[in-house]
Amino acid sequence: MKAIVLNRSLDQKIEIAEIEKPHLGPSEVLVKVKAAALNHRDEWCRQGLYPGLQDGITLGSDGAGTVEKTGEMVDASVVGREVLINPAMNWGGDPKAQSKEFKILGMPDHGTLAAFVKVNTDRLHDKPKGFTWEEAAALPLGGxxxxxxxxxxxxxxxxxxxxxxxxxxxxxxxxxxxxxxxxxxxxxxxxxxxxxxxxxxxxxxxxxxxxxxxxxxxxxxxxxxxxxxxxxxxxxxxxxxxxxxxxxxxxxxxxxxxxxxxxxxxxxxxxxxxxxxxSTMGTDRDFEQMLDFVQKQNIKPIVDQIYQPEQAVAAFDRMKAGKQLGKIVISFEGSD
The missing domain is CATH 3.40.50.720 (NAD(P)-binding Rossmann-like Domain)
Known part of the structure; x- marks a missing residue:
C-alpha cells in the first residue's frame, strides 16, 4: 500500500513508499483512509526534533475513513462504518495528566498518512454528520x-x-x-x-x-x-x-x-x-465531549489546502513555513 514514511537518509527526510498492509490484532480494525491531516509533530519528526524516531514509520496522527476489516474479537458489523480516529493512546486512569505509557498515533506506531491504518477499535468514532472527509480528518488532534x-x-x-x-x-x-x-x-x-x-x-x-x-x-x-x-x-x-x-x-x-x-x-x-x-492532547472523555460540542455548535474545521500523497513534500514545506490557515490535508481517495 502507499504510505508517507520517514526516511532520514533522503534530503527531504520523507518519501512515498509501498509498504505491506497492516496485520490486525484481535481487537484492532483496518481503516481505509480517505483523508489525513498534518500536525506540527509530523514536521518535527521530519526535522529530527521528536523522540524515538524510526525510519520507515508512516507519519500522521489525524485521519478519517471507512472500516475495511476487523480483528477476530471485533464485531464484523462495523465494516463499512465511516469513522474518524482518536490518535491519543494509553492516557491512563488519571484525568489530570497522561500516564508514562501515553503515545500518539504516527510515531512510533504507523500513522494515518497511508492508504490504510490499523487502530484499536476503541479509537474509532463516528464521522460527524455533514463533515467532508477532509473536515473529519482535520478535527481529531487539533480539536x-x-x-x-x-x-x-x-x-x-x-x-x-x-x-x-x-x-x-x-x-x-x-x-x-x-x-x-x-x-x-x-x-x-x-x-x-x-x-x-x-x-x-x-x-x-x-x-x-x-x-x-x-x-x-x-x-x-x-x-x-x-x-x-x-x-x-x-x-x-x-x-x-x-x-x-x-x-x-x-x-x-x-x-x-x-x-x-x-x-x-x-x-x-x-x-x-x-x-x-x-496542557496537551486530552483524555478519551475530553475527546467525546469535544465531538459532542463541535456537532451541537455546528463548528467546522478550517481546511487550508488539500494535497495528493505525491505532493507530500510541498504539504510539509507549507507547514514548516507557517503559511497555513487551518489544517493541511492529504487526500487518499483512490489510493491503495
Missing part, C-alpha cells in the same frame, strides 16, 4: 488539544475575555471557534494580516499583530486585559502575555515552539495571582 486547553484546563466561562495567540494554526483556529461558541469575547494574535482578517470573519472582536511593538499597549487599552490566554509559543513572548492577562487570570500553554523564556517575570506572576497551566 482535542484545543478543547482540553480551553475547557478542561482553562475552564472558560461565558463573558470572559479570551486571547488566542498564533491564530492560523490548527489548534488555535479551533480554540478561537470553541471560545466564541462558549460565549467568550475572543481576541486573537498573528503576524499575518490575512489570518487576522479571517479571525474577524469568524467572530473575533479584536486582532493584534504580535510583531507590532505596540500590541501590548493597544490590547490593554481596548480590553483592560484578558481573563484567559491560550498559547503555544512561550519563549520570550511569555512576558508579554503576563503583562496582558488580568490579575487572577489564566495562561494555558499547549506547546513551546519558541522554547523556554530567557527571563521570567516571576514577581508579576505571584503578585497578580496569575496561573500558568500546561
Amino acid at each position: 482535542l488539544t484545543a478543547y482540553r486547553a480551553l475547557m478542561t484546563q482553562g475552564k472558560v466561562q461565558s463573558g470572559e475575555k479570551v486571547l488566542v495567540t498564533g491564530f492560523g494554526g490548527g489548534v488555535a483556529q479551533f480554540a478561537a471557534q470553541f471560545a466564541i461558541a462558549a460565549g467568550a469575547s475572543v481576541y486573537v494574535s498573528s503576524s499575518s494580516a490575512e489570518k487576522l482578517e479571517v479571525a474577524k470573519g469568524i467572530g473575533a472582536l479584536g486582532v493584534y499583530n504580535y510583531t507590532d511593538d505596540t500590541w501590548v499597549k493597544k490590547s490593554l487599552e481596548e480590553t483592560g486585559g484578558f481573563d484567559l490566554i491560550i498559547d503555544s509559543a512561550m519563549g520570550d513572548t511569555l512576558n508579554n502575555l503576563i503583562k496582558v492577562v488580568k490579575p487572577g487570570g489564566r495562561i494555558v500553554f499547549y506547546g513551546a515552539t519558541k522554547g523556554n523564556p530567557a527571563m521570567l517575570d516571576a514577581r508579576k506572576i505571584f503578585w497578580n495571582q496569575i496561573q500558568l497551566i500546561g
Whole structure:
C-alpha cells in the first residue's frame, strides 16, 4: 500500500513508499483512509526534533475513513462504518495528566498518512454528520488539544475575555471557534494580516499583530486585559502575555515552539495571582465531549489546502513555513 514514511537518509527526510498492509490484532480494525491531516509533530519528526524516531514509520496522527476489516474479537458489523480516529493512546486512569505509557498515533506506531491504518477499535468514532472527509480528518488532534486547553484546563466561562495567540494554526483556529461558541469575547494574535482578517470573519472582536511593538499597549487599552490566554509559543513572548492577562487570570500553554523564556517575570506572576497551566492532547472523555460540542455548535474545521500523497513534500514545506490557515490535508481517495 502507499504510505508517507520517514526516511532520514533522503534530503527531504520523507518519501512515498509501498509498504505491506497492516496485520490486525484481535481487537484492532483496518481503516481505509480517505483523508489525513498534518500536525506540527509530523514536521518535527521530519526535522529530527521528536523522540524515538524510526525510519520507515508512516507519519500522521489525524485521519478519517471507512472500516475495511476487523480483528477476530471485533464485531464484523462495523465494516463499512465511516469513522474518524482518536490518535491519543494509553492516557491512563488519571484525568489530570497522561500516564508514562501515553503515545500518539504516527510515531512510533504507523500513522494515518497511508492508504490504510490499523487502530484499536476503541479509537474509532463516528464521522460527524455533514463533515467532508477532509473536515473529519482535520478535527481529531487539533480539536482535542484545543478543547482540553480551553475547557478542561482553562475552564472558560461565558463573558470572559479570551486571547488566542498564533491564530492560523490548527489548534488555535479551533480554540478561537470553541471560545466564541462558549460565549467568550475572543481576541486573537498573528503576524499575518490575512489570518487576522479571517479571525474577524469568524467572530473575533479584536486582532493584534504580535510583531507590532505596540500590541501590548493597544490590547490593554481596548480590553483592560484578558481573563484567559491560550498559547503555544512561550519563549520570550511569555512576558508579554503576563503583562496582558488580568490579575487572577489564566495562561494555558499547549506547546513551546519558541522554547523556554530567557527571563521570567516571576514577581508579576505571584503578585497578580496569575496561573500558568500546561496542557496537551486530552483524555478519551475530553475527546467525546469535544465531538459532542463541535456537532451541537455546528463548528467546522478550517481546511487550508488539500494535497495528493505525491505532493507530500510541498504539504510539509507549507507547514514548516507557517503559511497555513487551518489544517493541511492529504487526500487518499483512490489510493491503495
